[in-house]
Amino acid sequence: MSFNPGKKEIEEKIKNQLAVEFNCSPQDFDKTENIITTEHQHPDRRKFSDKPFFLQMATLGKNTVISADESIHPWLTNWVKGKQGIWLFEQHNYFELETELRKHGYKMALTHHMFVPEAKLIDVKTDLKIKWLEQNDITPFYGNENFPNAICDKFKPERPDVLAVVAMDGDKSMGMAGCSADTPELWQIGIDVLPEYRGRGIAKSLVTLLRNETFRRGAIPYYGTSLANLPSWKTALDCGFKPFWVEAESQPDENTEFTK
Known part of the structure; x- marks a missing residue:
């Protein structure tokens, strides 16, 4: 079933998915x-947490949509006032948000x-x-620190x-790319190459x-990486992916006494 x-x-499928997770409409990202909405744990979300995030935010390069607990809405309304959405992810604004969240x-x-990928297949x-691994074949690799x-x-x-998919050097795995079905339609790709095999184009091929x-x-x-992981950015670009959105979420602060 080629697709x-x-x-x-x-892009529309991605926006529709984000709208599900941020309790908004797809058009809100344009x-x-x-935009500030109330957090909601939709059954069709990508299930990265078993309970709603206290706060999560995303931008597609224009504004920022923030889904958050209502208790922090008054502060957020004041925080975003007069700010262009993309700059909310910058360190000086992030510091203000972090300070408030810790309360x-x-x-x-x-x-x-x-x-997200460009809309065509790529010759390899x-x-x-x-070596290809189907779902059941992956089980023996759980707990392997190399991947x-x-x-x-x-x-x-x-x-x-x-x-x-695994690149093999005899009986030894040199690297692995795998994907998780975060939703039935969206599969997220991750990649690991063992240190002694890096620099050979293995990541790009896999x-x-x-x-x-x-x-x-x-x-x-689809593919995700962190801000400063430039080798991972390069792999994404070399493999026909382009940057499309940025997202972040809160997590419990173990150094505080209260977490809702």
Whole structure:
């Protein structure tokens, strides 16, 4: 079941998914003013947490949409006033948000820079010995410290690892790219290459192969990395992905006495 959607279709599906998770409309991400909504744990969300985030925020490059507990709405309304949405993720504004969150027993977690694929398959020419792993084949790799980004630390039925591709050096794994079905339509790709095999183009080959196969299986591959992980950014760009949105969420602050 090959799937080769156009650029507009991919972007609309992403916006629809974010709207589900941020309790807003897809059109809210195209506005100039910042949007504040009440947190809501929709059953069709990407299930990264078993309870609603106290605060989460996302931008597609125009405004920022913030979904948060109502107790912090008055402060947020004042905080975003007069600010362009993209600058809310900058350190000086982040510091203000972090300071306020700690009063409620929370702090900010990582900032996720998210990539979507260009709307076509990519030819892959490689001499690597490749091994494909279906969902059941991935199970023996759980707990393997060499692949913390390619697969989850354990089987997670709410967003299962469904497919992986491994580059082999004889009987040894040089690197692995894997994807989790964060939703039935959106599969997130992660990649790990062992240190002694880096610099050989293995990441580019594996991610591109997995990207293409995800399309062939009827899903949209997407890719996330952190702000300063430039090698990961380069891999995404080399494999036909482009930056599309940035998101971040809060997490409990273990150094405070109160967490809702």
